Amino acid sequence: MAGPTLIGSVQRALNLVDAVGASDRPVTAKALARLTDQHLSTTYHLLRTLVHEGYLRRADGGYVLGDRIMALGQGAGRNLVIAKVRPLLQALRDELHAAAYLSLYDDGEIRVVDIADTPDAPRVDLWVGFHDAGHACALGKAVLGSLGDADRADYLARHELPDLTRHTITDRASLLREIDAGGPLAVDRQEYCVGTACVAAAVVAPDVVGAVAVSVPVRRLGAVIGRADALARTARLASLALAG
Template identity: 40%
Template structure:
């Protein structure tokens, strides 16, 4: 999936921030508000607001009624879910702590119900996250999070995933076919990190390390600009060296 026309794709965190501002704007209008008003109140360009409003409506966080947007059932469930809010706050604290400790953008992902899910990330101005310019679920073969998750599956599960999400070269460095990817994944030793260089987006190097938390495959990943690639291995090795602390901090902040 290519980036939207009219400018660069927002970062993962930026997209979430924009969506949250829209939800806050909608919550200020119990009887609903039109898209133009919500865009103005959230400080967003109208095309961006339209795109996010459609997405939030599709996911059930908003409803469109007679030309105005109101909160949907999913948003109302969030409002009732106090324990869920606590867990999300703990996850945010955990990710931000590892971002600052390692001095890189960090990500947490799981393989759930046959799909790759990036459930949390933390970035900063100094350490920006990778821009999600192509759907992470469709392109697991091309990024470190997806490759590391797939490496934890058995051969049958890997083939099933690739049947549903065929390998497609999205940069000149992306693996070219399923057979090559399966061969690469089979060579990854248990609990070893996966490194990826410009396979998902040019100018970026990433690494991911497997985590054992509950029954699902999970990973912690990091990214650096290609010019800082020399920092990648030391950072991921430090993360591996402190894996006990990583697991303990995540166990209290996620619910699988």
């Protein structure tokens, strides 16, 4: 049986990326040609393409991994986090009969990365991106409450606090007082979306800061707070799963 058809130039380019990634310092083109056993002229052509596409970049007379490779690694890490936490989100959704969410603090931003919902427990309409709404939702408040002082100050310095509803906290001092006094749960009382409330608990593990939350019609807020044990348990199990 004939073997698979392989593209030699792709193999050579990948060998260069592997060689750069295996080094703890910038690697020169001549060293890469020697390490990958290919002509220097071919090496230069491939390096030029890899730099142009963002997989490598020039640094200190040599080559290091580029932003595109680093982004691939971050994406893989995020997918692993989602895979570990998703069963917990689904169990929380079923226990509280409410849409459940996972957010992560990623590259200086608070992002919703997974949602477990059903037709009977629908998600809130994410009508404003979380880049502009971290201050107005329980997920964002839980994450901000788990950040160190410097990271929290940096986030707030880079983000406005727009008035999304008449209930939104738009004053930084008031927001910080609520976060500091919030205890184990963060609550959004119609601050992101009129008619909807959200309750969140922080998820913290090595290299991970995030939160799990549920959203419900505001009339059910008291009942969900009364089941704070379920939310706290999910956050604790998620933290343990990610730490492991």
